[in-house]
Structures are given as structure tokens and as C-alpha cells.
Amino acid sequence: MTSLKNDTFIKALLKQPVARTPVWMMRQAGRYLPEYRKIREQAGSFMNLCTHPELAAEVTLQPLRRFDFDAAILFSDILTIPDAMGLGLHFTESEGPKFLHPVRSAADIDKLPIPDPEMELRYVIDAVRLIRTTLAGQVPLIGFSGSPWTLATYMVEGGSSKSFRQVKGLMYEQPKLMHGLLAKLAQSVALYLNAQIRAGAQAVMVFDTWGGMLNSEDYLEFSLSYARQVKDQLISAMNGQKIPSILFTKGGGQWLEAMADTGYEALGLDWQTDVGLARARVGAKVALQGNMDPIALYAPPHVIQEKVTAILDKYGTGSGHVFNLGHGILPDVDPEHVKVMVDAVHDYRHAR
Amino acid sequence: MTSLKNDTFIKALLKQPVARTPVWMMRQAGRYLPEYRKIREQAGSFMNLCTHPELAAEVTLQPLRRFDFDAAILFSDILTIPDAMGLGLHFTESEGPKFLHPVRSAADIDKLPIPDPEMELRYVIDAVRLIRTTLAGQVPLIGFSGSPWTLATYMVEGGSSKSFRQVKGLMYEQPKLMHGLLAKLAQSVALYLNAQIRAGAQAVMVFDTWGGMLNSEDYLEFSLSYARQVKDQLISAMNGQKIPSILFTKGGGQWLEAMADTGYEALGLDWQTDVGLARARVGAKVALQGNMDPIALYAPPHVIQEKVTAILDKYGTGSGHVFNLGHGILPDVDPEHVKVMVDAVHDYRHAR
Numbered sequence: 001m002t003s004l005k006n007d008t009f010i011k012a013l014l015k016q017p018v019a020r021t022p023v024w025m026m027r028q029a030g031r032y033l034p035e036y037r038k039i040r041e042q043a044g045s046f047m048n049l050c051t052h053p054e055l056a057a058e059v060t061l062q063p064l065r066r067f068d069f070d071a072a073i074l075f076s077d078i079l080t081i082p083d084a085m086g087l088g089l090h091f092t093e094s095e096g097p098k099f100l101h102p103v104r105s106a107a108d109i110d111k112l113p114i115p116d117p118e119m120e121l122r123y124v125i126d127a128v129r130l131i132r133t134t135l136a137g138q139v140p141l142i143g144f145s146g147s148p149w150t151l152a153t154y155m156v157e158g159g160s161s162k163s164f165r166q167v168k169g170l171m172y173e174q175p176k177l178m179h180g181l182l183a184k185l186a187q188s189v190a191l192y193l194n195a196q197i198r199a200g201a202q203a204v205m206v207f208d209t210w211g212g213m214l215n216s217e218d219y220l221e222f223s224l225s226y227a228r229q230v231k232d233q234l235i236s237a238m239n240g241q242k243i244p245s246i247l248f249t250k251g252g253g254q255w256l257e258a259m260a261d262t263g264y265e266a267l268g269l270d271w272q273t274d275v276g277l278a279r280a281r282v283g284a285k286v287a288l289q290g291n292m293d294p295i296a297l298y299a300p301p302h303v304i305q306e307k308v309t310a311i312l313d314k315y316g317t318g319s320g321h322v323f324n325l326g327h328g329i330l331p332d333v334d335p336e337h338v339k340v341m342v343d344a345v346h347d348y349r350h351a352r
Numbered sequence: 353m354t355s356l357k358n359d360t361f362i363k364a365l366l367k368q369p370v371a372r373t374p375v376w377m378m379r380q381a382g383r384y385l386p387e388y389r390k391i392r393e394q395a396g397s398f399m400n401l402c403t404h405p406e407l408a409a410e411v412t413l414q415p416l417r418r419f420d421f422d423a424a425i426l427f428s429d430i431l432t433i434p435d436a437m438g439l440g441l442h443f444t445e446s447e448g449p450k451f452l453h454p455v456r457s458a459a460d461i462d463k464l465p466i467p468d469p470e471m472e473l474r475y476v477i478d479a480v481r482l483i484r485t486t487l488a489g490q491v492p493l494i495g496f497s498g499s500p501w502t503l504a505t506y507m508v509e510g511g512s513s514k515s516f517r518q519v520k521g522l523m524y525e526q527p528k529l530m531h532g533l534l535a536k537l538a539q540s541v542a543l544y545l546n547a548q549i550r551a552g553a554q555a556v557m558v559f560d561t562w563g564g565m566l567n568s569e570d571y572l573e574f575s576l577s578y579a580r581q582v583k584d585q586l587i588s589a590m591n592g593q594k595i596p597s598i599l600f601t602k603g604g605g606q607w608l609e610a611m612a613d614t615g616y617e618a619l620g621l622d623w624q625t626d627v628g629l630a631r632a633r634v635g636a637k638v639a640l641q642g643n644m645d646p647i648a649l650y651a652p653p654h655v656i657q658e659k660v661t662a663i664l665d666k667y668g669t670g671s672g673h674v675f676n677l678g679h680g681i682l683p684d685v686d687p688e689h690v691k692v693m694v695d696a697v698h699d700y701r702h703a704r
Contacts, residue, residue, distance in 0.1 A: 007647055036454065037515065111488075163647060163682060165647055165650060166390070168645070168647040168648075168650075169647070169650055169651065172647075172648060172650075172651040172655050172659075173651055173652060173655060187653075208520070213624075214624070214625060214631070215623045215626075215643075215645055215678075216624065216625055216626035217626070219624075240671065251603070251607075251624065253606045254605045254606055254624065254625060254626070254629075271567045272564060272565075272566070272571075272603065272606065273568065273571070273606060274568035274606070277568070277606075291567075295515060295517055295520040295521070295524075296524060298517060298520075298521055298524075299521065299524040299525055300525060303524045303525060307524075308570070309367065326444055326567075328515075330515060333616075
């Protein structure tokens with residue numbers, strides 16, 4: 001494979017020196033781009049985009065044609081693993097993702113298969129291969145998965161939730177069952193991410209979107225320990241190149257020390273967490289990714305520039321920072337504002 | 353006025369010795385109680401309950417007839433102040449509270465009056481007087497208000513929000529206007545809480561429900577500094593009795609040190625925050641209130657007892673803890689489970 005023309009993202013994750021802070025954006029391939037909306041309409045459904053590698057690849061590359069991002073991220077859904085386990089993923093207009101067969105009992109958990117990524121998730125792995133080839137070394141490609149806990153929330157609830165009553169009920173009342181489910185998911189996620197790495201992903205990210213809904217004890221026991229099991233099983237290098245991995249727990253700012261002890265090279269920060277304080281707490285161990293409030297992208301350009309500068313000032317000098325939002329970009333942001341953000345990151349120079 | 357027969361709640365807030373940890377529950381007067389649902393139906397609307405002192409008093413007292421709570425909390429709405437400012441509060445079935453006249457411009461903010469609590473909010477103050485008299489010293493009565501920032505979110509958004517795009521837009525683009533609005537709200541909240549104290553509230557709580565949606569810098573500037581302005585103006589004692597106040601920022605676990613520096617006697621903790629670590633961080637300065645996950649109340653009694661014990665163990669020996677949930681009780685919890693929680697708190701004895 002061709003070598004990377006721009007490796008600042010990988011270097012920053014490994015805390016190696018970089019000439020400027022790299023930047024990419026969660027949900028950078030998405031609805032705020034008119035070219036995305038066009039192809040999404042042609043595809044007929046969101047899952048059609050995900051399951052056709054040429055469409056997933058096209059959508060992945062769209063933002064890179066507009067913006068000087070330092071990384072591409074696979075376009076896919078967070079719920080591909082439960083779908084491959086046979087839960088019957090479908091999307092409703094008003095309520096988002098739903099599963100036909102939620103997981104509630106010992107029997108439900110026992111019969112869950114561990115998907116073979118090259119078989120049941122072949123469409124994802126093929127997309128990774130195609131994107132990596134098409135990128136031709138322009139920037140690195142990030143693979144991703146939901147965390148075991150986050151996948152479990154959707155599988156037990158049968159879809160999205162506000163209160164997480166079902167999944168917390170299982171956790172509180174039948175913790176052994178919950179651990180059984182999470183162990184299967186940790187194994188599945190590791191296999192899935194390793195298949196993405198073998199197919200060309202040069203870094204991977206684990207999205208623990210709902211870890212922040214747990215209390216501190218339960219977070220460590222039911223979310224973080226399985227994110228660590230995933231990390232323990234990940235391929236650490238391919239063809240002599242290290243494959244860094246990023247752990248992002250939305251709402252996890254109180255647990256950064258424990259997160260930094262799991263072996264992940266970098267932690268994603270939500271926008272509520274102060275990046276300067278976070279660096280003081282765990283910056284010796286891990287790189288940090290984040291963390292502008294996505295809502296700031298609605299503001300006029302000079303405000304966006306101020307917010308970018310404030311975050312870069314707070315992180316301070318030295319490598320180990322990847323600029324990003326603190327959560328995904330919202331669907332109706334003006335794409336010109338994204339350019340303002342990217343340019344502000346790249347043009348920034350630390351005061352001496 | 354009669355003296356308190358049970359003052360453990362007040363003593364714990366003041367970090368004075370208590371024989372057992374006091375307990376009450378956010379939204380303890382509410383929909384999980386059949387007797388509440390009955391009176392709510394008769395009243396015809398939620399606001400009818402709030403605006404009729406005899407109904408508000410009855411609803412406030414209902415949970416105390418069932419459970420051995422150590423405090424009563426005024427039954428009212430968080431949005432009474434904006435309503436009294438003329439924003440036209442109403443409730444929709446599906447979307448919750450709405451304002452007819454959201455606040456967006458300098459002109460909107462300029463014309464906002466500072467309500468006189470004994471005039472435009474007389475119905476609340478009358479309810480406080482009636483509840484205090486009816487309680488006859490059984491337990492202390494807690495008055496409350498939304499925080500300036502939290503009230504501002506509803507006033508600018510025109511109701512509830514998920515993204516807080518409008519209010520953050522105002523904050524990012526016109527910070528001076530935002531400060532003008534928040535200063536008016538801080539003054540209004542202080543007047544409102546002081547009127548509640550004069551009418552009989554023996555402690556007050558400020559609910560900063562949406563402070564946790566801000567980044568760290570903005571939280572300090574736009575939420576916490578106005579919660580402090582409120583505290584600075586609060587009456588500190590009545591008839592020789594100290595009136596402690598509690599500040600609760602949902603999602604504020606990362607900012608406890610700054611919160612503890614504002615003068616509030618106690619901080620409310622959401623369930624994500626570890627009460628033992630919180631005590632180690634700020635327990636010398638403030639009492640702590642919380643923080644069981646409300647979802648734990650769906651679990652069977654032995655699980656509820658375990659969760660209660662875990663929190664009391666973590667807080668450890670010595671005064672300064674008020675047991676509570678980490679957020680309001682959910683509407684369909686079995687009231688018997690609340691009794692299990694209250695009894696578990698009261699029966700707990702610290703291991704020696």
C-alpha cells in the first residue's frame with residue numbers, strides 16, 4: 001500500500017511532533033453536505049448507503065474534497081454488529097433505529113452469534129478496502145465501532161432510549177447476564193475492528209456514546225472494562241505502522257484517569273470537559289481529541305475562530321492533540337463554517 | 353412559628369452531627385403517587401395545581417403521609433419566574449412547556465420586568481405559607497427556583513430544547529445581551545427565593561438543570577457566576593435559624609470545586625458523580641446531596657437496598673450528607689420501592 005502523504009493525525013495520536021494540529025470532525029460525512037443529501041436520496045435509505053461499498057466510499061470521501069481534513073472516517077452505522085447478530089435493524093422516521101428482536105433473556109443472549117466480519121459484515125470491510133485504495137495515502141482512514149456497553153443499550157432497549165430503563169434493569173437485576181452479553185460484544189467488536197485494520201484502517205475509534213449515563217461504579221464495571229477487553233485484543237501494528245486507537249465516552253469527563261489506564265493511545269473529549277485540565281490529568285499517558293461545542297459552528301466566522309483558538313490555547317504547546325468537535329456536527333450547519341474551523345486550526349500558531 | 357420536630361435535614365446541610373442520614377427525593381410530590389394523579393386530574397391542568405395554594409399544599413404533603421421523608425419541597429414549576437415576566441407559559445401534551453413570547457433581542461430583554469414575588473408570584477408565596485403552617489414543624493420545607501442560566505435556556509429557546517441552539521447562539525454571538533438577561537434573572541431568582549424564605553421556607557435549592565450542557569468556560573461565566581449572584585443576595589438566617597441553600601447542576605460533576613467556592617452550603621450530585629470522590633474533593637467546604645440513579649427504583653427491593661448502602665458507604669462516616677436521587681423520580685415507579693429506599697437509608701449504620 002502507498003505510504004501516507006499526510007500523517008499528522010497518526011503522529012498526534014502517538015504524541016510525536018507535528019508541524020500543526022490535525023483536525024477532523026465527527027460525522028464529517030453527513031447531512032450538512034448537499035452532496036451527501038443528494039446521494040442519500042438516490043440510495044433510498046441510510047442502510048443502503050452503508051451496505052453498498054461504492055456508496056459508503058463515495059460518502060466517506062465527500063468531505064475531503066471540500067475541506068483540508070487530516071483524516072477520513074469510514075461511513076457506516078454504529079449498529080452493524082447487532083444487525084449482523086440477527087436482531088433485525090431498521091430505521092423509523094420519527095424514532096430512529098429499532099431492533100425487531102431485542103435481547104432480554106439468558107436464552108436471547110446465549111443464542112447470539114459472534115459475527116465473522118468477513119462474512120456477515122463483509123459490506124463494511126469491503127468499504128474499508130475500497131476507501132483505503134481510493135484515498136491513495138492522502139490522509140489516514142479511521143475505522144470505528146460502538147463500544148460493547150453502547151451496543152448493549154440499543155440491543156436491550158430495542159432502539160434508542162432516554163431513561164435506559166431496560167438495560168439498567170438487566171444490569172441491576174441480572175448482572176451476570178449483562179456480563180455475558182458484554183463479553184460477547186467485546187469479542188465481536190475486537191474482531192470487527194481487527195478486520196477493519198487488516199482491510200486498511202490506520203487508526204480506530206470506539207464510540208461509547210452512552211457510557212455517561214452510568215454511575216461511576218457501573219461505568220467502570222460494565223462499560224470501561226469491556227472497552228479495555230476490546231483494546232487488549234486489537235492489532236497494534238500493520239506493516240510496521242502502529243495502529244493507534246481512540247476511546248470516546250460522551251459524558252465521561254469524570255473518568256479520564258481510569259480511561260487513560262486502559263491502553264488506548266487517545267481519549268475523545270466531549271465539549272463539557274476542559275481540554276487543559278484534561279491534559280493536566282492524563283496528558284502524560286494519552287493523546288486527546290476534541291472538543292469544540294458543535295453548536296459553535298452555527299456562530300459567525302469570527303466566533304468560530306475565537307472558540308478554536310481558545311481550545312488550542314488551553315491544550316497548549318507540544319504534540320498529542322487532535323482537534324475535533326465534542327460530538328457530531330449537526331445536520332443544518334453551513335459547510336462554509338466548517339472551512340472556517342479547519343482553517344483556524346491549521347493557521348493557529350502557539351504564542352511563545 | 354413552631355420549632356422543628358425533625359431537623360436532621362437542616363443539620364446535615366450545615367454539617368452538624370445527625371443520628372442518621374436524612375433523605376428526601378426530587379419530584380417526591382408527583383405522578384408516581386396515585387393520590388397525586390387523582391388530584392392532578394381533578395385540577396384539570398398542571399398549572400392549576402401550582403396556582404392554587406391549597407392544591408399545591410395538598411400535593412406537597414402527600415408523600416409525607418406515605419414515607420418517612422426528612423424534608424418537604426414546595427410543589428411548583430421551575431418556570432414561574434419567566435411566566436411572571438409575561439412570556440406566556442403554557443404546556444403542550446407532546447412537547448412540554450412552551451412560551452408564547454420567547455426572548456431573543458435586546459428589546460425583548462430590556463422590557464422584561466423583575467417580578468415582585470408578593471404580587472405576580474403571590475400564588476407561590478401563599479402556598480409556601482400554607483405548607484409551612486400545615487407542616488407544623490414535622491419536617492423542614494424546601495423552597496426552590498431554577499437557576500438563572502436554566503431559566504434563560506427556556507426563555508430564549510421558547511421551551512425545552514435538545515441542542516440549545518438558540519440560547520447558545522445568543523451567548524456566542526451577543527454575550528453582552530446574554531449577561532443582561534442573566535443579571536435580571538439572578539435578581540429575580542434572589543427576590544423570589546427570599547420571599548419564599550420569609551414565607552417559611554427553611555432551606556432553598558437552585559436547580560441548574562441545563563448547566564451541564566455548557567463547556568467548562570461558559571459554565572463558569574454564564575451559569576455559575578449567576579448562581580453565585582443569587583447566593584450572595586440570599587437571606588442567610590430567619591429568627592436565628594440558618595437557612596442553608598443547595599446548588600444542583602445536572603452534569604456538573606467536573607466543576608464541583610468551583611461550585612463549592614460560591615457560598616452554597618451544599619451541592620446536589622447527579623448519579624454519574626462518585627459521592628466518595630466528590631467528598632474527597634469538596635467535602636471540607638460543603639455538604640453533599642444525592643445521588644442514586646432514579647432507574648434503580650425500578651429494581652427489586654434487595655437491589656435498591658444494595659444501591660443505597662453502596663452510596664452511604666462511599667460517603668462514609670460523619671455528617672454532611674443528605675440522601676436523594678441523582679435526578680427526579682420517574683413517573684411509573686412503584687411507591688413501595690420508595691419506602692424501601694427511605695427505610696434503607698434510615699436503617700443504615702456505618703461499619704466501624
